[in-house]
Amino acid sequence: MADCAVLILAAGKGTRMKSELPKVLHPLAEKPLLAHVLDAARGLNPSRIVVVVGHGGDQVRAAMAADDVSFVTQEPQLGTGHAVQCGLTALGEVSGELLILNGDVPLIRTETLTGLLDLHRRGGHPVTVLSCMQNPPTGYGRMVRGELGNLERIVEEKDADTETRAINEINSGTYCVDAARLPGWLSQLSTDNAQGEYYLTDIVPMANSEHREGSGSGLAGAFCHHDGMELSGINNRVQLAQLGAAFRNRLTERLMMDGVSFIDPGSCWIAADAKIGRDTQIAPGVIIGPNVTIAEGCVIGPYCEIRNADLGPGTVLHAYCHVDGAVAKGPGSIGPFARLRPGTVLEANIKVGDFVELKKTHLGEGSKVPHLAYVGDAEIGKNCNIGCGTITCNYDGVNKHKTTLGDGVFIGSDTQLVAPVTLGDGAYVGAGSTITKDVPGDALATSRVGQRVTEGWAAKRRATLKKNK
Incomplete structure (x- = not known):
């Protein structure tokens, strides 16, 4: 003007x-x-x-x-x-x-x-x-x-x-x-x-x-x-909270008119610069912090917190997830109770399940980390499966090290991948293994102690305990 x-x-x-x-x-x-x-x-x-x-x-x-x-x-x-x-x-x-x-x-x-x-x-x-x-x-x-x-x-x-x-x-x-x-x-x-x-x-x-x-x-x-609230100044923290709620209501109303669904808009908190695409559904209790873009057709479950993140079309964030500094290209399923930390990039059609934490990890298309795992400083190829309880041991007390998985790698449950380590395409790791050396493509790696069975041991042990009681 x-x-x-x-x-x-x-x-x-x-x-x-x-x-x-x-x-x-x-x-x-x-x-x-x-x-x-x-x-x-x-x-x-x-x-x-x-x-x-x-x-x-x-x-x-x-x-x-x-x-x-x-x-x-x-x-x-x-x-x-x-x-x-x-x-x-x-x-x-x-x-x-x-x-x-x-x-x-x-x-x-x-x-x-x-x-x-x-x-x-x-x-x-x-x-x-x-x-x-x-x-x-x-x-x-x-x-x-x-x-x-x-x-x-x-x-x-x-x-x-x-x-x-x-x-x-x-x-x-x-x-x-x-x-x-x-x-x-x-x-x-x-x-x-x-x-x-x-x-x-x-x-x-x-x-x-x-x-x-x-x-x-x-x-x-x-x-x-006509709108006295719009012209109100802030002199104390009570007024700050009151005007914060008014701004939230203004913002959620605009988003709903643009095609975003809020089940309970009054329970959500959204940063002023948030961008949310149409046909996205936001459940109660969601916090959307600064520098967040959520594309069309996403589902954000209850009590999730998202900051400095980019969620692509069709991303589903189940309840109680925490996302900060991550990119999910979508579509994909994340959570519940998952944590995506800075530097994490998820390709399309992935699954990150409950109680999984990813940090500075690139998860390839179609790969899965279904539950109870920590994957940090890692490059994960396409169509990999990382079993329950897997940990990338990326820190030696001084420096961080990288774990690299090729395409189609299968990691059995309760595995420790001690970085730096590389597993080739199609490698298979047996459950309960600690992997400290590179594994060639299509190879099987196991490191657990061989199983020994002692017949009758349990019955003798119970008899001894009963006698000494």
């Missing part, structure tokens, strides 16, 4: 969060609060984005660094009006409109900001404030309107009389202003108020005075938005 710049206020200490982490870096849906606001601002295609930082400013700069974002420090912190004054030093020459946002309002949408801009332009307002109805309005500045419906002034609660406190329309802290006239208004701000700060809200009566004196283009306006 042409002739539009964005200034985001993110200097507050966030004392009520009771945290060493700057408030705007606290995560909501696995993404910092400020990142949500930046994404909404970017949707406007603004000419500039400047973030005003203060408490923990170095942390905020490091976490939010981007080519399209500039930062400026507010020090000391003397109120919202002072914060905007600091921001203007980094904005430089700006024509058209300046949107002033807050870094702790994570549910704000690009569509809402677009509506604010449109109303501002159509109404010819010098200042337009985004508002909403709040009942009770406790803690917020009240929007005082004139007889024509224009915005006369904004009164902070500490400065409000009884009549003004009864107003339910509140200031969201989001503004659209005439960038050319803003510096003149800011220069007139004073600290003559209950908090001894420079209030940005005071620019509203200044703009109205200019209009009435004939030097301004119009009266201040207000855009009253």
